[in-house]
Amino acid sequence: MTSSTVLSLASSSNISIREFLVRTKISRGNTNDYDRVIVLRIFDDSNHASEEIILNHSESHNTKGIDVFNIRTEQKLGDIIRRLKLHTKYLRNQQDKNERIFLKWIELTDRNTKHTFCFPVDDYLPSSRGDALELTEVHQDSICEENHQTKTNIPTEIDLNEDKSKYDIRTKTGQQGFLGIKSLMKANVYLKFYDTNDQSSESIPLTKSRLHERPFRSNQTDQFEINTNTKLGPLKKVEIWHDGRKGTRLYCNTLEITDRSNGQIYCFRIKGLLSLIN
Numbered sequence: 001m002t003s004s005t006v007l008s009l010a011s012s013s014n015i016s017i018r019e020f021l022v023r024t025k026i027s028r029g030n031t032n033d034y035d036r037v038i039v040l041r042i043f044d045d046s047n048h049a050s051e052e053i054i055l056n057h058s059e060s061h062n063t064k065g066i067d068v069f070n071i072r073t074e075q076k077l078g079d080i081i082r083r084l085k086l087h088t089k090y091l092r093n094q095q096d097k098n099e100r101i102f103l104k105w106i107e108l109t110d111r112n113t114k115h116t117f118c119f120p121v122d123d124y125l126p127s128s129r130g131d132a133l134e135l136t137e138v139h140q141d142s143i144c145e146e147n148h149q150t151k152t153n154i155p156t157e158i159d160l161n162e163d164k165s166k167y168d169i170r171t172k173t174g175q176q177g178f179l180g181i182k183s184l185m186k187a188n189v190y191l192k193f194y195d196t197n198d199q200s201s202e203s204i205p206l207t208k209s210r211l212h213e214r215p216f217r218s219n220q221t222d223q224f225e226i227n228t229n230t231k232l233g234p235l236k237k238v239e240i241w242h243d244g245r246k247g248t249r250l251y252c253n254t255l256e257i258t259d260r261s262n263g264q265i266y267c268f269r270i271k272g273l274l275s276l277i278n
Helices: 010-015 144-152
Strands: 017-024 036-044 053-055 066-073 081-090 101-108 116-124 132-133 168-172 190-193 204-208 219-226 233-240 251-259 263-273
Touching: 017 036, 017 144, 036 101, 053 066, 066 190, 081 116, 116 132, 168 190, 190 263, 204 219, 233 251, 233 263
Parallel strands: none
Antiparallel strands: 017 066, 017 101, 036 053, 036 081, 081 132, 101 116, 168 219, 168 251, 190 204, 190 233, 251 263
């Protein structure tokens, strides 16, 4: 007597396939030119999440710098998309390039409901899942070109102050105290830049992290956006310190600085305690 396994078609009813048309606009070239791919997770208004979806090999690229991808998810999502998480990863194991992707916006169109969700970005995409950029500003049923064009026509602080430099700062804090117990540091952290032309910036506080409410906690990565009052050239040296009380210990692993005007990345391995400057 033989035995067999019977597969019921009814079991497939638990699989929910959603298809989206995804369009992205990056600041230079197209996504196929980079040694990285964009990794996307989609969240609905009930906080249900898709699996990680890789945006690779753009199916279309036009003269406006817009790439097109067709994707699908088998996770059950509601009709309303509320937020996205984005990061990049290398196509191969080679990690000898520092070129990062600057994404202007990303737009999702539900193939079933035809609803469109536009997420403005205007930021460099981080290169690891732990630092993923979370997008919560969404414009439903709004075409990204039209929405972004409307916003960019409004003069901004950067447009009116071209004599300033703008940087994206990422810090990685080491373990603070025994087992991270003393992870809440009551001190401010400052940076000062020096360029190859012997110009220097003012002292810049790092207070508002885009990733966490309280920056510089134990084993935490933080991101900051800063402007300098002086237009700087290529960086030569950076000073970093804190103004806490005597005995305050802040262990910093790495400091990464991206010049947002040209995408140049400066990486510093610190792996030590920050100095106290009164």
